Amino acid sequence: MTDDATPQPDGTHQPYGTPDVPRVAVRGEARIEVDPEIARIGITVSARGVDRRAALEDLTRRNNAVLDLVKSYGDPVEKLETGAFSITPELTRQGRGERVRAYHGRVVITAELCDFTALGELTTRLADLELTRVDGPWWALRPDSPAHGQARRQAVLEAVKRAREYAEALGARLAALVELADLGAEDAGPRMMAAPGSAMRSMAYGGAPEEHAPALDLEPQRQTVYAQVNARFTMTPPRL
16 A cells, blocks of 8 residues: 555655656636626615605605616616615704604615617616616626636636746656646626726706607726636656
8 A cells, every 4th residue: 555645656746746757837827808798787766755655655656667667678687676775764953852854765776787788778768767876887797708718718728838838948848737726816706897987876856858868878898807727737857
């Protein structure tokens, strides 16, 4: 029986190899830029009233108007979620007793779209609604985007190329791959980064206009995908 800690002729248990079977350890890196696949916007619907019931009714009406508008775009809207709801009393600062001056209501909605032409029109129409604020867009790739695999493949090819160059510099050649380790440097999740000047914030206090405002022309922000790997190879004895 062989002790695992005992060096073997092929160098498999020697972290740094042997004179007969030397090893070379390298890092492969890749950085690619691709077009985004999805865009996310945040929608905040607000209401204010001296009566709680009236504030709730206004908030419900405006929230329904936003949801109906977003849903009317159909397939371009991949996801529509309500993130938070609140109704908060505003107290007066004068007098000894606590008196409610007004009620503030708010609903936060998130929409995710894959059609960026529809995105520009939708954001403009949302900004036309009463007491509605729009934030974004935040561009991203899907978690299963082919771009992630492309970056990983490039990182592996870079590792092989670098190891081969080291071996050739010693008059040797690569023999076998011993280890390939993913450093986890690539962001697996979508990268939601807003391009400069892409944040849109608006509050509409009047009724909906008779004509829709022109659709915003939004330029998608290219996404950067990173990948890194560590690789160890055995090589033929160098000619020193």
